[in-house]
Amino acid sequence: MITILGGDIICALGDKQQRLAHLLNGTYQTIEKKMNVFAEQRSYPYYQLVSEQPLPVLFDPIPVIIPVIKKLIDKLALDKNSLSRCGLFLGCSANDLSISHPLWLNTSDSSAGKFNDQRVGNGLYASQLIEHFSLNDLSLTYNTACTSSANAMIDAATMLEAGVIDYALVVGLEMFASFSFEGFSSMQLLSPDQVSPFDQNRQGMVLGESLAALFMSRDDLRKSDWIFKGGVNRSETASVTGAKLDGSGIREVIKETLDCCDLQAKDITAVKTHGTASPMGDIAEINGMKQIFKKQPNFFSLKPYIGHTLGSCGVSELLLLTECVGQGFIPGTPNFNNIDPELQWAPIKNKISCKAGNFLLNYFGFGGNNVSLIIEKVPS
Template identity: 30%
Template structure:
């Protein structure tokens, strides 16, 4: 079987319009200037925004998508022929709802004859296929907040089993009223406007928009390229919109990924938690991680990234993988910002200061509505 490496990445988010600026911003933000960072992001809504101006949602959507794709291909140093040989995988929750809302509003104002212009999201795939002149049709994966990480897992399997040579995985989430109002109706959004995942005083999550891409190949190109070591999926049937407070399904998912990798907890550099900030999700995942550490009597650093970019839903897989891997390539593990008080009877706290490192083996965990859990382990140690 082939090995699979991440050979190229790119990202645009609230942190910045490229990965270098984003990683620098992560180093610059701390508890002292965090509120100023939030203030710069929050306009009329508490929402982490991409700081670029466009004439329309459609222009924004496709301009950012194009920039992210081309930068990832450039980062992987792919030739024109290699780019055309990329199999495309798209992971998102809202897909192009922002464009659909915009078109519908035009119809209501008698500025368009289309009440609903497109059914389905095939045009997104076609856009990327044409952009890189791909030989293959795109694959769309929608599994809520595990969408883009599951796209990576699927592409990984195909490359490992020599079904395809290389893959382009894109995670994207852009502001739209349908998603925002949906989370608002479920009373999951933070009223205070402070993102405090894993803190007992957290009052909810804050959504964000971002777009990122990773290139997967079977050949390692750079010494510090991350290899996909293992992954595992599990499903929590407790509720469509919440996790079981006992955390057992999350625990099983992480545990199985570690076993498949033939690793022990102390061999992990860190565990990147999903950490949405909502009351149920916080409690369930904190309980699962605490059970994991207590069961094996070992701990590793716990990293939380959403206070930097918001909860980017289906795109958080690629977004958080790119940000953490790039931070590690810059020789540090990112601190958790705005954390002050842990849950009672829980023995761990997330990493509170940037930590200097050279190489890393990381367990990433993601949880989605509908009960989807995905753990994936990456390493650039070998």
């Protein structure tokens, strides 16, 4: 069995104590970010990460995540030998800053943008972490939009099961990127005020930043009360911008996930939805779930707490879920007020008590990339 040993996250909710308080109370904090669209100035809410030290808008995430990983290594007592057998799987929806920033500067100012160091390019974040922590060289960086770090977890589990590695560090990184911010605005997918998943009046997504890290292993090496039961990635190609509205693609990925975990819908304690509050995306997700669950399961969205953290949401939202269940609850979904007649189903509005069970986690992205995972919390 694949075990989830533990992780940590830097997101808009603050430190662990603050995070849990927000998740218990259904509260969150956003800032306003502006952009120019031709002559017009637009303003959208944004979930900016709260770190110990203030960070510039464009920052290198590696020095920020290193202390987080270091603390985890100490807490989990992973020695040198264990780390040398630990592969790294990293999900990020943007190019590494080391390559995109000089290209950007080169366009904006032809005198700038020299690559000072030859070590640039996608995959560099991973290689910097490998070098810093003397991890195993086995590493993959995932760029499948909103499913990036969810896919990273699935493949980490595969490599662990195959015995290629004994430990896996899975990292999700998403920092503010103006192209994403402006691109989602061009796609008319951003909400002007708040993110209200599954609500009748939902207006779209709100983006957010998050840096998250998680260690996985096998139960023959490391026991844990969190088990990674399995996950499936299935693409659907009806539309480049997302899943089919009838939910057939989503049904398929959930069904295959249940099958690969030898579970049935009735075994699922609660569902962490993708729940971006995009008018169409939420319809597709509910339509998909309706074809799996005979009656409405307990489900919730974490997007109102940390925003849509794109490539990082795979690891980030899994971690938040484990933290909540670790404290004996499943969080409610803030900003939900009115049932959408087209959906009929409603997410958990306020937290409910929960200490163990099987949890289904959904992640769907551009490019028709659908992922579902199941994790289990064994009663302590």
